[in-house]
Amino acid sequence: MDPTKDLILVKSSFNTNSSELKVNTDSDRFSDNESMKVPSSNIITINQNMTIESLFDENLVDKKLFIELDKIKKSYGEYRQSTDTSRIFSQARKLTNPFENLGFSVFMDRAGVKMANCDAVFDLTDSQTTLRLMRQGGKFIFVTLAEAPGAFVQYIQWRRPTSFGYGMSLATPGEIQWSKKNINMERFSIQNGPDNTGNLYTNTDWLIEDIMEKEGDNVVFVAADGGFDVSKGNKFHLQEHLSNRLIMMEIYGAIGLLRAGGNFCCKVFDTVMPMMRDLIFCCSLLFREVWLFKPISSRPANSERYMICKGFLLKYKIDKLSKDAIDVTDTEVMNIIDKTKIANRIKILTLLKNVNQLYETKDVLQIFDKIPKKFIKWLKQQNNQSFRRQIDVGKKIIEYLSFSEELEPSEKIDVVSYNLSKAFLLWRIPDNKVKDDYFPKARYRGTSHKGSKGRSKGQKGRKKTYRGRRSH
Numbered sequence: 001m002d003p004t005k006d007l008i009l010v011k012s013s014f015n016t017n018s019s020e021l022k023v024n025t026d027s028d029r030f031s032d033n034e035s036m037k038v039p040s041s042n043i044i045t046i047n048q049n050m051t052i053e054s055l056f057d058e059n060l061v062d063k064k065l066f067i068e069l070d071k072i073k074k075s076y077g078e079y080r081q082s083t084d085t086s087r088i089f090s091q092a093r094k095l096t097n098p099f100e101n102l103g104f105s106v107f108m109d110r111a112g113v114k115m116a117n118c119d120a121v122f123d124l125t126d127s128q129t130t131l132r133l134m135r136q137g138g139k140f141i142f143v144t145l146a147e148a149p150g151a152f153v154q155y156i157q158w159r160r161p162t163s164f165g166y167g168m169s170l171a172t173p174g175e176i177q178w179s180k181k182n183i184n185m186e187r188f189s190i191q192n193g194p195d196n197t198g199n200l201y202t203n204t205d206w207l208i209e210d211i212m213e214k215e216g217d218n219v220v221f222v223a224a225d226g227g228f229d230v231s232k233g234n235k236f237h238l239q240e241h242l243s244n245r246l247i248m249m250e251i252y253g254a255i256g257l258l259r260a261g262g263n264f265c266c267k268v269f270d271t272v273m274p275m276m277r278d279l280i281f282c283c284s285l286l287f288r289e290v291w292l293f294k295p296i297s298s299r300p301a302n303s304e305r306y307m308i309c310k311g312f313l314l315k316y317k318i319d320k321l322s323k324d325a326i327d328v329t330d331t332e333v334m335n336i337i338d339k340t341k342i343a344n345r346i347k348i349l350t351l352l353k354n355v356n357q358l359y360e361t362k363d364v365l366q367i368f369d370k371i372p373k374k375f376i377k378w379l380k381q382q383n384n385q386s387f388r389r390q391i392d393v394g395k396k397i398i399e400y401l402s403f404s405e406e407l408e409p410s411e412k413i414d415v416v417s418y419n420l421s422k423a424f425l426l427w428r429i430p431d432n433k434v435k436d437d438y439f440p441k442a443r444y445r446g447t448s449h450k451g452s453k454g455r456s457k458g459q460k461g462r463k464k465t466y467r468g469r470r471s472h
C-alpha cells in the first residue's frame with residue numbers, strides 16, 4: 001500500500017467560521033475582566049496516584065477505548081523497567097511501525113521529517129514549491145518554541161533559505177541544547193530570556209515583546225515541539241496532564257507573536273482532559289481552521305499528534321503597533337475578520353497569563369465551564385480515532401512481545417511494506433543522504449572500502465562508474 005493513503009487521512013478540521021459556532025456565550029465570557037478569572041472549582045491538585053476517572057472526560061473519548069489503551073500503556077511501562085526488556089520493547093515498537101525506516105532526509109533527526117510531512121499536507125511555510133524547485137526565497141519570519149536541538153528550524157531554513165527565525169527552549173544544564181552545527185546561525189537567534197533559562201513558563205512575555213520590537217508584526221509561522229521524558233518513573237499515563245502548562249505557554253506565545261493569517265503548528269499528546277479541550281478551544285476562537293494531525297513520520301504507537309492552526313484571525317496588534325504598521329494583503333483573512341465575531345486576542349492572552357500564574361502553586365483542571373457541543377463532538381471523534389490507532393498498534397506490539405526471543409522478527413510479525421521513497425517525493429524533500437558505505441564492497445572487487453581518503457586513484461574511478469550506472 002502507498003503512504004499517500006495515510007497522508008490524505010486528514011480528518012475534518014474545526015472551523016470557527018461555521019454558523020453553528022457563533023460561540024457568543026463563550027466569547028462574551030471575555031467581555032469583562034471578571035471573566036478572566038478561572039473559577040476556583042477548576043483548580044485542583046493532581047498527583048501520581050490519580051484515579052483513572054480523573055485522567056479523562058467521558059465526553060471527550062469513549063470510556064471503553066480509554067480503559068483498553070490505559071492497560072496497554074501500563075504493560076509498556078513494565079517492559080521499560082529494565083534495560084534488557086526495554087531493548088526488546090524498542091525492537092517491537094520499531095518492527096511494528098511500517099514507517100520506521102523513513103529516515104531523516106537531510107535533517108538532523110526525525111522531527112525534521114515530521115515538519116516536512118505536516119508542511120506538505122497543510123502548507124505551513126507558504127511555499128508552493130515543485131519537485132524541480134523545492135526551496136522558496138522571500139521574507140519569512142518564524143519562531144520555534146521548546147524545539148532544541150532544532151530540526152524544525154533546520155527544515156524551515158532548508159525550505160525557506162532566506163528566512164529568519166527566533167527560538168526559545170530550555171537552556172539549563174542537562175537539557176537538550178541547540179545544534180549550532182546543523183542550524184545556520186546567521187539566520188537564527190537563540191532567545192533565553194531575562195532569567196537566561198529559556199523556560200517558556202517565565203520568559204514568553206519577554207519573548208513576545210522582544211520579537212515585536214525587532215520584527216514588528218511580521219511573524220508568519222510559529223512551531224512548537226515541547227515535551228519531556230515521561231519514561232523516567234513510568235509516568236506515561238500522566239503525559240497529557242504534565243504537558244498542559246507547556247502547551248498552554250506555546251499557544252500563548254503563538255497568539256502573542258503571529259500576524260493575521262499566520263500559521264501555528266504545535267505538538268500535543270492525548271487530548272482527553274478538560275484542560276487540553278479548553279486550550280484547543282481557545283485556538284479555535286483565534287484561527288480559521290484547527291486540525292489534529294498524525295503524520296506518518298510520527299510513530300503510530302504513541303499519542304503524539306500535531307495541532308495545526310491555520311490562518312490567525314485577529315486583525316492586528318493595534319494595541320501594540322501604530323495603525324501605520326497595518327499592511328494586510330490577505331483579503332480572505334480580512335473578510336473572515338469582518339464577518340466573524342471572534343474573541344479578543346488580548347483577553348485570551350490575559351486569561352492564559354492568569355492560568356500560568358495559578359500553575360505556580362496549583363494544577364489547573366480546566367478553564368471554561370461551558371464549551372459548544374459541536375466542538376466537543378469534533379474533539380471526541382478525533383480522540384476516538386487516535387485511541388483506536390494506538391490500540392491497534394499496541395496490540396501488535398504486545399503480540400510481538402509474547403513470542404519467544406528465539407524466533408526471527410519476520411517469524412513474529414508480518415508488517416505491511418510501503419514504498420517509502422514516495423513519501424519524500426510527496427513531501428518534496430531530498431532522499432536520505434547516500435552514505436559512503438552504501439556502495440556494496442563487491443563493486444570494488446574485493447578491496448575494502450575506506451572512504452574517499454583511503455582510496456587509490458583507480459578505486460575512485462570505479463566509484464564514479466558505479467554512480468553513473470545507478471543514475472540510469
Ligand SMILES: C[S@@+](CC[C@H](N)C(=O)[O-])C[C@H]1O[C@@H](n2cnc3c(N)ncnc32)[C@H](O)[C@@H]1O
Nearest residue numbers: 111146148150151169170176199200225226227
Ligand atoms: C522533543 S524535544 C524537541 C525536539 C526537537 N524538535 C528536535 O529537533 O528533535 C522537546 C523540547 O522541549 C523543551 N522544553 C521542555 N520544557 C520546556 C519549557 N518549560 N520551556 C522551554 N522548553 C522546554 C526541552 O528542553 C526539549 O528541548
